[in-house]
Amino acid sequence: MERKVSDWGGTMSAFILVIFVNYLSNALPLNGFTQKDLSDKYTSLFTPAGFTFSIWGVIYLALAAFVVYQALPSQRNNVLMSKVSKLFIVSCFANMLWLFAWHYEFVGTSLVIMFGILATLIAIYRALGLNMRQATWKEHLFLHLPFSLYTGWITVATMANISIFQNAMGWDDLFVSATNWTLLKLAVVGVIGAIIVLRRCDFIYGLVIAWAAFGIMSKQVDTPMIAGAAMMLVAFSVILATYEGIRQLFKD
Numbered sequence: 001m002e003r004k005v006s007d008w009g010g011t012m013s014a015f016i017l018v019i020f021v022n023y024l025s026n027a028l029p030l031n032g033f034t035q036k037d038l039s040d041k042y043t044s045l046f047t048p049a050g051f052t053f054s055i056w057g058v059i060y061l062a063l064a065a066f067v068v069y070q071a072l073p074s075q076r077n078n079v080l081m082s083k084v085s086k087l088f089i090v091s092c093f094a095n096m097l098w099l100f101a102w103h104y105e106f107v108g109t110s111l112v113i114m115f116g117i118l119a120t121l122i123a124i125y126r127a128l129g130l131n132m133r134q135a136t137w138k139e140h141l142f143l144h145l146p147f148s149l150y151t152g153w154i155t156v157a158t159m160a161n162i163s164i165f166q167n168a169m170g171w172d173d174l175f176v177s178a179t180n181w182t183l184l185k186l187a188v189v190g191v192i193g194a195i196i197v198l199r200r201c202d203f204i205y206g207l208v209i210a211w212a213a214f215g216i217m218s219k220q221v222d223t224p225m226i227a228g229a230a231m232m233l234v235a236f237s238v239i240l241a242t243y244e245g246i247r248q249l250f251k252d
Contacts, residue, residue, distance in 0.1 A: 030103035044163035048215025069142035152208030206241030
């Protein structure tokens with residue numbers, strides 16, 4: 001059955017809209033705060049350095065390629081593409097809701113929405129069966145790459161959002177110190193990254209984790225314990241990603 005215009009066209013419209021809202025959130029800015037203002041206001045030991053967020057440019061470029069690809073006539077009868085497109089539209093609207101919640105400082109609400117974005121991306125990831133089935137180079141480039149990048153980054157962003165929520169609630173030192181909470185979060189992200197890289201053969205996901213850890217290491221140079229743990233996560237993730245990338249290259 002051919003996909004409806006509301007399916008592939010809706011995907012394009014939702015993506016354009018989310019880019020526009022992202023732009024306005026900083027250009028206006030929403031509620032008088034830019035993203036940098038809010039990042040400076042709600043600090044946490046897990047939040048990476050500002051330069052790390054440049055990965056959004058790569059993510060949006062990759063997603064733009066997906067949006068164009070899914071709208072091609074050759075994909076109009078693709079049942080899988082229809083499912084992915086619907087989930088992607090949901091993620092776009094969740095992204096916009098998160099921006100409003102974040103800029104208007106509804107920190108708890110923004111965390112709930114972030115979990116929703118992550119859940120939607122996990123559903124897309126599973127629907128695509130990333131590296132669990134045979135795929136063409138076009139599918140790898142226009143489907144797997146965008147959602148490996150996006151899911152990897154939102155995994156880290158969710159953990160950062162948890163840290164910000166803790167900070168806002170005054171729970172930084174709940175049960176254990178803020179430093180130990182951060183070390184625990186780095187360990188959790190490392191375990192998740194290792195599972196995805198090795199079980200899903202997704203070295204891109206591992207590289208995203210490494211990039212985020214590098215950002216945390218760079219920002220926390222004055223906290224040797226966290227900087228050292230983040231540096232170990234960078235090395236661990238890069239080694240795993242390199243191993244998996246080489247293994248895929250020569251597996252045939």
